[in-house]
Amino acid sequence: MSVKWRRFKSAWAWGVWAVAFWGAIPLQAQDQTDEACIPALSYLPLDARQVGRDSHGNAALGTYERISPDGRFILRSYSGAQVGKVTLMELPSAVASSIRLYRTPFSNEAFPVQGTWRYLIDVSGEHYRFLDIVRSQADAKPLFKGGMTGFYAAASEMSEGPNGSNKVPKPERVQIRSLSWPQNADPDAQGVGPLQIATIEVQDDGSTARLVTTTGARFICGGRAPVDGNVYALPMLSVDGTEFSAIPQVPRVGQPSMRVYGLGAAPQAKAHECDLRADLGLSPGKAVFGFPQDHASAWLTFSDLGHVYVHDRALRRTFRLDHAKHGVLASAFPGLTRDGRVIYGATWRDCADPKTCPEQAGYVVADPYQSQAYRDHWRAAGAKPPLSCITQKAVAAERARFARFHGLPD
Amino acid sequence: MVAVLSPRMPHALIEWPRMASVARAEGFAVVTFRDPRVPIDEWRSAVTSVNAPGEYIDAPPLSLETAERCQLLNHSPAIVVARCGRAHSWPIFGVMPDASWRHVLKSRRTELERLPCP
Numbered sequence: 001m002s003v004k005w006r007r008f009k010s011a012w013a014w015g016v017w018a019v020a021f022w023g024a025i026p027l028q029a030q031d032q033t034d035e036a037c038i039p040a041l042s043y044l045p046l047d048a049r050q051v052g053r054d055s056h057g058n059a060a061l062g063t064y065e066r067i068s069p070d071g072r073f074i075l076r077s078y079s080g081a082q083v084g085k086v087t088l089m090e091l092p093s094a095v096a097s098s099i100r101l102y103r104t105p106f107s108n109e110a111f112p113v114q115g116t117w118r119y120l121i122d123v124s125g126e127h128y129r130f131l132d133i134v135r136s137q138a139d140a141k142p143l144f145k146g147g148m149t150g151f152y153a154a155a156s157e158m159s160e161g162p163n164g165s166n167k168v169p170k171p172e173r174v175q176i177r178s179l180s181w182p183q184n185a186d187p188d189a190q191g192v193g194p195l196q197i198a199t200i201e202v203q204d205d206g207s208t209a210r211l212v213t214t215t216g217a218r219f220i221c222g223g224r225a226p227v228d229g230n231v232y233a234l235p236m237l238s239v240d241g242t243e244f245s246a247i248p249q250v251p252r253v254g255q256p257s258m259r260v261y262g263l264g265a266a267p268q269a270k271a272h273e274c275d276l277r278a279d280l281g282l283s284p285g286k287a288v289f290g291f292p293q294d295h296a297s298a299w300l301t302f303s304d305l306g307h308v309y310v311h312d313r314a315l316r317r318t319f320r321l322d323h324a325k326h327g328v329l330a331s332a333f334p335g336l337t338r339d340g341r342v343i344y345g346a347t348w349r350d351c352a353d354p355k356t357c358p359e360q361a362g363y364v365v366a367d368p369y370q371s372q373a374y375r376d377h378w379r380a381a382g383a384k385p386p387l388s389c390i391t392q393k394a395v396a397a398e399r400a401r402f403a404r405f406h407g408l409p410d
Numbered sequence: 411m412v413a414v415l416s417p418r419m420p421h422a423l424i425e426w427p428r429m430a431s432v433a434r435a436e437g438f439a440v441v442t443f444r445d446p447r448v449p450i451d452e453w454r455s456a457v458t459s460v461n462a463p464g465e466y467i468d469a470p471p472l473s474l475e476t477a478e479r480c481q482l483l484n485h486s487p488a489i490v491v492a493r494c495g496r497a498h499s500w501p502i503f504g505v506m507p508d509a510s511w512r513h514v515l516k517s518r519r520t521e522l523e524r525l526p527c528p
Contacts, residue, residue: 247503
């Protein structure tokens with residue numbers, strides 16, 4: 001074994017140990033200055049006694065995770081018989097604390113209104129106030145019904161503005177755009193693509209809310225058929241509702257790859273150009289949008305063969321996020337918080353030996369700016385990265401912002 | 411047509427019987443595998459819980475190497491269409507409505523039929 005290789009192995013082992021060690025320390029204890037970086041990776045195991053066990057006896061992880069803008073909550077489906085179909089998981093602010101669980105009245109694949117999480121939406125289209133779920137859990141009642149339902153349904157609040165300003169608006173009129181691929185839609189009826197979107201306008205006084213107007217479901221992207229065909233797989237709406245990602249399944253040009261398309265920026269727009277804005281050049285799992293930062297295009301995150309990646313659209317580069325545990329298998333639904341963290345469900349082991357280290361299930365919080373791939377890119381470019389890490393201050397600010405918006409205790 | 415299913419992907423087990431039925435009606439022979447990363451106990455439990463047809467209970471795992479090479483592990487269902495032993499290089503991902511599914515199948519078949527059987 002060469003000296004170089006031994007040194008590399010030693011450095012790698014130390015790095016893994018250090019990440020695991022720091023990940024186990026309460027955030028507040030790491031540094032008294034909130035300008036300190038968050039851990040590069042944190043592993044938050046689920047307690048099987050709390051969430052129930054899967055067929056292997058491990059904690060039931062569920063799937064179809066949707067991450068709140070502040071990373072504090074995860075809406076997950078297929079939660080297991082012990083806790084109902086869909087549960088809202090609250091991650092602890094300190095790693096040493098435990099994950100909290102809220103039951104919901106939802107069916108599998110319920111989804112949030114991205115951007116704010118003002119409402120959580122059941123697959124029937126019924127909208128529930130987020131705070132009502134936290135307070136009343138499975139006894140919460142819907143406020144109104146509307147928007148798209150069907151395969152791959154997703155929704156985003158457009159009232160907040162495309163750049164994710166730091167204001168915390170509480171407009172009485174809320175615009176929500178939703179996208180899906182309904183089974184009962186007839187693509188021949190309008191002669192255009194099979195994906196549909198609708199934008200609803202909601203009057204919300206803080207306690208009651210009602211549907212005021214809707215554009216109605218409209219087929220989109222028919223004009224792209226000569227280039228991309230008219231069948232798009234794995235569609236996902238952006239956080240601000242002005243873009244979507246999808247893989248064209250029958251492209252006339254090139255090969256199927258994850259692409260980003262533009263939608264009308266005006267909430268009530270009825271025509272959508274579906275202009276091509278990015279092509280990742282590969283076919284990973286669903287690509288989930290982050291929040292646009294400083295007027296730059298939003299990053300995307302996705303999983304590919306068990307690893308999680310971020311795609312920086314300004315750089316047109318994809319970065320693989322690190323693992324600090326053994327046998328990590330990420331779920332197919334990672335998410336980006338407003339401050340840039342990537343959070344995903346996963347299974348892992350604390351050591352390579354399955355006898356001494358049983359499989360664990362839970363959530364991983366990753367800082368992509370501290371990933372080896374991201375840092376290597378900037379080192380090779382001979383430049384300083386725009387951000388060296390996500391700070392505890394930034395995380396605390398998002399947590400406070402989300403709590404203030406929803407009237408939650410911080 | 412070779413399909414790989416995982417119960418860890420929403421809709422896959424629930425919708426695949428419908429999609430398989432449409433494919434058969436279009437003249438395709440359908441073979442279903444389970445994701446090789448999913449243990450048999452988990453698979454059987456999922457098949458039972460969603461009342462999927464009994465034929466899926468004993469679906470064999472596709473080899474991990476083949477599944478990786480054919481890009482069949484990132485989404486479920488993931489489907490490869492083949493003719494005369496020649497597989498189309500573009501897998502089909504995810505569940506979709508009947509009309510779209512038929513459209514994609516027709517497209518894959520048309521492209522494969524342009525190639526002569528060896």
